[in-house]
Amino acid sequence: MRTRRIVAASLSTAAAILGAGGAALGCGIARKLTAPIGPRDFDLTVRGVEQADGQSRLVLDRTQDTEAQGVCNLWFERGGWVQLGNEVEDRGSKRIARTITGTSEGFSPRAGDLASWSGIYYSSPEDAGLEHREIVINAPAGHAPAWRIDGDLSTWAIHVHGLGSSRAGTIRGVQVATELGYTSLVVTYRNDGEGPHLGNGRSTLGVTEIEDVDAAIGNAIRRGAERIVLFGWSMGAAIALQLAHRAEYRELIVGLVLDSPVLNWRSVIQANCKRAGLPSSAGAIAMPWLMKEPLARMVGLPTALPLEDFNWVKRAHELDVPTLILHGTRDDSAPFATSKCLRDQRPALVTLEAFDAGHTLNWNADNERWHNTAASWLGQRIGR
Numbered sequence: 001m002r003t004r005r006i007v008a009a010s011l012s013t014a015a016a017i018l019g020a021g022g023a024a025l026g027c028g029i030a031r032k033l034t035a036p037i038g039p040r041d042f043d044l045t046v047r048g049v050e051q052a053d054g055q056s057r058l059v060l061d062r063t064q065d066t067e068a069q070g071v072c073n074l075w076f077e078r079g080g081w082v083q084l085g086n087e088v089e090d091r092g093s094k095r096i097a098r099t100i101t102g103t104s105e106g107f108s109p110r111a112g113d114l115a116s117w118s119g120i121y122y123s124s125p126e127d128a129g130l131e132h133r134e135i136v137i138n139a140p141a142g143h144a145p146a147w148r149i150d151g152d153l154s155t156w157a158i159h160v161h162g163l164g165s166s167r168a169g170t171i172r173g174v175q176v177a178t179e180l181g182y183t184s185l186v187v188t189y190r191n192d193g194e195g196p197h198l199g200n201g202r203s204t205l206g207v208t209e210i211e212d213v214d215a216a217i218g219n220a221i222r223r224g225a226e227r228i229v230l231f232g233w234s235m236g237a238a239i240a241l242q243l244a245h246r247a248e249y250r251e252l253i254v255g256l257v258l259d260s261p262v263l264n265w266r267s268v269i270q271a272n273c274k275r276a277g278l279p280s281s282a283g284a285i286a287m288p289w290l291m292k293e294p295l296a297r298m299v300g301l302p303t304a305l306p307l308e309d310f311n312w313v314k315r316a317h318e319l320d321v322p323t324l325i326l327h328g329t330r331d332d333s334a335p336f337a338t339s340k341c342l343r344d345q346r347p348a349l350v351t352l353e354a355f356d357a358g359h360t361l362n363w364n365a366d367n368e369r370w371h372n373t374a375a376s377w378l379g380q381r382i383g384r
Contacts, residue, residue, distance in 0.1 A: 025282055029273065030289035030299045036201030037164065037193035042077040042114040047095055049111055057097040058084065058109060065117045067096050070357065070364040073122075074115040080107030081123055082115075119361045122171040125149055125186070130171070130178055137187065137219050139212035142196030146216060147186040149178055153224040155382075157182045158216055162234025162260075162360065163203055166194060172363040173231045173257060176374045182229065187216045189239075200300050205265060205290070206238045207305045213239050217249070229255040229382060234334060234360055237261030238310050244321045255382045256323040257374055260331055260360045263338045264314075265290075265307040275332045313338060316345040323350045324377045326370060328357030351377060 044066070048059035058074070060066045067088050074082045083102035091097050103109075104123070125132040130149050137144040147167065157177035159170035167186045177184045188195030189212035191203055196212075203209070220228060230253060232240030237258035244253045262268050270283035289295045293304040312319070319342075327339045336354070343352040353373045357365035 023285075025278075026285035026287075026289045027295070027299060029269070029278075029282060029286035030296075033269065033272075033286070034202045034205065034290075034299065034301060036191065036203075040075060040116045042075075042116045044074065044115045044117055046109055046111055046113040046115060049109055050097060056100040057089070058082065058100060059091055059095055059097045062094050062096050063117075066098070068358070068361075068365075070361060071101070071121060071367065072098075072364055073118045073120060074109075075118055076107070076109065077114040077116075080104040080109075082107070082109055083121060119364045120166065120169040121364065123168050125171055125174065128171050128175055130174060132186075135219075137185075137212070137216050139189070139196065139215040141190035141198045141208075141212050144188045144190075144195040144212050144215070146188060147184075149174060149184040149186070151178060151183040152181045153183055154226045155182045155229075156220040156225040156227070157184045157229045157231055158213070158220065159184060159186045159231040160189075160213055160233065160236030160239050161192070162232075162236045162262075163205070165233065165360070166192070169360065170231060170233055170236070172367070172370070173233075173259070173374065176257075176371055176378070177229070177231070179375060180378055183220075183225075185216050185220060187213055189213055199302055202300050202302075204301060204303075205305055205307065206235050206242070206262075206310065207307075208302070209235075210239045210242050214243060217243065217252075221252070225252070227254045227382070228252055229257060229378065231257045231259075232261065233259045235262050238263070238265075241312055242310070245318060250320070253321055255378065256321055257326070257378070258323060259326045259362060260328065260334050261325060261339060262310065262334050263312045263342055265310050267338050268334050271335050272333055313341050313345070316342055319346050319349055321349075322381045324374065324381075325350060325352045326355065326362045326373065327352065328355045328359065328362050328365070330357060331359045333359040 050057040072084050081104045084098040085101045089097040122128040132147045132149045135148050137146050161169050174184050189209040190196050190198045191201045230240035270280045273282040290305045296304040325339045327336050329336050343350045355362040355365050363370040
């Protein structure tokens with residue numbers, strides 16, 4: 001009997017330790033996922049600048065990012081940016097070289113510079129050759145800056161960026177909308193680093209940010225919008241889907257263009273845990289810390305997050321807005337399989353275009369195909 005009591009006590013202690021460890025892990029994942037926007041990491045060092053054949057090339061350490069096919073951008077710690085072309089040239093087993101195709105005004109990279117790799121190719125509409133004006137949206141969270149690119153005032157495109165990104169990332173899609181003659185709003189929202197700062201700065205994964213994007217729709221309506229297309233990137237796609245299915249917008253929002261969409265937060269969190277080297281079960285441990293009121297408050301969130309409302313695999317039957325999804329088969333953040341599942345459930349309504357690319361890097365991998373696919377689909381489904 002004494003041995004049994006000792007064993008039982010040991011097992012109880014072990015379970016408590018494991019439970020405490022699991023709770024700490026779940027809380028940590030939830031806090032990381034919703035963390036306030038921090039400074040950019042400048043974790044790449046320019047190893048050399050080559051001049052040959054009238055072109056300049058940067059020599060960089062070989063990483064998964066730097067050797068990936070597709071155009072990209074380097075943002076420099078001392079200011080300025082450099083656009084890099086698609087071709088990757090070997091410089092031994094540990095380094096590569098890429099051709100410089102553009103730089104910010106007056107900027108010249110140097111060996112030893114610290115930089116940050118990014119798929120955000122343009123820093124402003126001006127960099128993409130788009131005339132724009134700065135406006136402010138009076139959002140529930142406060143004054144939210146936005147770029148407006150003028151076109152037909154009856155048809156608007158509203159561009160919504162993702163978690164941890166910036167509005168500049170959506171310019172890749174603004175070019176299509178402008179070509180079709182739409183007026184575009186490139187929006188910010190609370191706690192994205194550009195929009196209003198609210199509370200402790202944490203993201204609510206689209207739950208409250210949606211109200212600031214809703215204010216942008218109101219801005220468009222007051223200025224004559226009769227039809228709206230929502231362009232959503234990653235979490236911005238989750239926001240777009242929620243707005244498109246509000247009853248008051250059923251006749252107004254006529255199309256969705258979604259890049260690397262978050263269609264199910266559970267699968268997204270599991271995928272990101274796997275990418276971080278954690279077991280996929282860690283994602284399940286984190287969910288209560290986001291969705292249960294006392295735990296969410298401990299994470300620092302203003303309220304529990306109803307993330308099941310963002311599960312569009314389960315809600316596929318509710319879809320009634322024509323939707324184009326552009327998604328990379330190598331996306332290790334928002335799984336491609338989820339988009340395929342949604343398309344398979346609603347093939348008459350959802351068009352899926354696959355790219356050999358990572359998360360939100362479809363345009364970068366093949367910008368001509370991305371542009372032509374979106375333009376053709378919008379032209380056929382929505383018109384000019």
